[in-house]
Amino acid sequence: MSTDSKMNKTIDSEHHDHPSPAKYFKVAITLVIITAIEVGVFYIEDLKWGIIPVLVVLSGLKFGLVAMFYMHLKYDSKLFSSLFFAGVVLASCVCIALMALFKYFA
Amino acid sequence: MDNTSVMENQTENAHETTTGLNNRKLLMWLFLGSDCMFFGSLIATYLVHQGKSLVGPYPVDVFDIPTTSVSTFVLLMSSMSMVLAYSALNRGNLKGFRIWILSTAIMGATFLAFQVFEFRTFVHHDHLTPQVNLFGSTFFTLTGIHGAHVTLGVIWLLSLYFNSFRGGVTPERSLDVDLAALYWHFVDMVWIIIFTVVYLFGVFRGF
Numbered sequence: 001m002s003t004d005s006k007m008n009k010t011i012d013s014e015h016h017d018h019p020s021p022a023k024y025f026k027v028a029i030t031l032v033i034i035t036a037i038e039v040g041v042f043y044i045e046d047l048k049w050g051i052i053p054v055l056v057v058l059s060g061l062k063f064g065l066v067a068m069f070y071m072h073l074k075y076d077s078k079l080f081s082s083l084f085f086a087g088v089v090l091a092s093c094v095c096i097a098l099m100a101l102f103k104y105f106a
Numbered sequence: 107m108d109n110t111s112v113m114e115n116q117t118e119n120a121h122e123t124t125t126g127l128n129n130r131k132l133l134m135w136l137f138l139g140s141d142c143m144f145f146g147s148l149i150a151t152y153l154v155h156q157g158k159s160l161v162g163p164y165p166v167d168v169f170d171i172p173t174t175s176v177s178t179f180v181l182l183m184s185s186m187s188m189v190l191a192y193s194a195l196n197r198g199n200l201k202g203f204r205i206w207i208l209s210t211a212i213m214g215a216t217f218l219a220f221q222v223f224e225f226r227t228f229v230h231h232d233h234l235t236p237q238v239n240l241f242g243s244t245f246f247t248l249t250g251i252h253g254a255h256v257t258l259g260v261i262w263l264l265s266l267y268f269n270s271f272r273g274g275v276t277p278e279r280s281l282d283v284d285l286a287a288l289y290w291h292f293v294d295m296v297w298i299i300i301f302t303v304v305y306l307f308g309v310f311r312g313f
Contacts, residue, residue, distance in 0.1 A: 021193055028186035032179060038306065039175050045312040052307070059302040063295055070189045070291045077127055080135045087139025091146025095153070102154035 018075055027069045034062050134285045138292045145296050148251060149303060152244040156308070159239035165308035168232045170224075177220035178301050181256075184213035185294045188263075192287045195280050203283070204270055210290065211263040214256055221253045245304065252300060255293050262286050 019027075038058050041051060068074040073081045099105065123129055187209040194202030225246070228234040236246045266286055269275050275283065 018193070018196070021190055024186055024189050024193065028183065031182045031185075035175065035178060035182065038302065039171065042171065042306050042310060045310075048312040051310055051312060055302050055306055059298055062298050066185060066291055066295050066298070070185055071288055077125075079125060079127060079132070083132070083135040083139045084142070085139075087142035091142040094143065095146050095150040098147075098150040099153055104154055104156075 018072055019069055024069065027065055031062055031065060034058050128281060130281065130285060131288075134288050138288065141292065145248075145252070145299075148244075148248045149299065152248050152304060155240040155244050159241045161239050163228075163232045163234045163238075164241060165245075165304075166311075168228050168234055169305055169309045170227075171305060171309065173220070173224070174301065174305050177217050177224075178297065180213050180220070181217045181294050181297050184210045184217070185291050187213065188287050188290045192280065192283050195275065195277055195283055198277050200270060200275070203275065204267060207263055207267050207270075207283075211260050211267065214260040214263065214290075218253060218256055218260065221249065221256075225250075248300065248304065252293070252296055255296070259286075259290050259293050262289065 038055055041047065041054055041058075044051070047054065067084070073084070123132075125132065187206045191203050191206035191210060194200075194206055228242075234242045234245075236243045263286060266275055266283060
């Protein structure tokens with residue numbers, strides 16, 4: 001691919017409009033609602049160990065919303081997403097490996 | 107200046123790179139990826155030592171979930187104001203940029219105030235220090251380093267705010283704000299994880 005066409009491709013991808021302020025506000029409301037649900041679920045003692053996947057999913061949702069919309073990963077180059085999520089995946093694997101090593105799950 | 111021409115301007119600076127992307131932005135994402143590893147190791151250290159303290163106080167004795175929920179809310183709102191600051195700058199609205207970035211810095215400082223209040227309560231009221239037990243050591247290390255990140259972020263935001271009065275922040279140079287915004291959102295994301303893993307899991311009575 002020539003430099004000109006590569007630059008044009010980059011310009012085209014950069015032309016994707018970022019969200020409007022109204023969208024940012026909606027994302028913020030969603031984040032607040034999810035946080036409220038997390039705190040609400042926290043007080044349901046009958047969930048027992050079932051709270052772990054619930055909170056992990058809710059936190060993951062918040063994480064994804066901030067990454068995609070506030071950090072603009074949804075609209076930017078996929079290379080940025082790759083760099084960031086490579087770190088996230090590595091960190092998660094290190095975390096799980098360390099926990100397994102110290103018999104956290106036993 | 108509209109959003110399209112700002113993007114074109116940023117891309118013009120990127121045309122000399124092999125990726126077609128701005129090197130500074132690429133470096134910031136690399137840094138954030140590496141910082142994930144840093145916090146991942148700290149969170150893992152906290153988790154593997156959880157429940158292994160020989161003496162108290164323990165998480166259930168000290169954590170105040172309602173108060174921490176409020177500080178979490180403040181930090182989430184600061185992320186919104188940060189992205190609104192960047193959006194305002196891209197639309198050429200310098201006054202709007204100043205309002206939103208100052209709001210972000212104030213909310214960041216409010217979050218830090220909550221942290222300081224919490225730490226002081228733990229130390230003076232609950233007698234929890236890093237030296238007392240494994241919980242104290244891992245908790246203060248993890249949240250203290252996160253707090254240091256937030257502090258650096260607040261200083262960065264305030265520098266951008268004051269620099270805007272000297273003509274140092276313009277829509278053409280919105281990448282400077284974009285980089286600060288990425289850092290700020292990352293700090294917020296780390297807190298999302300810490301709040302769930304440390305606070306909510308730490309004192310859940312159903313276990």
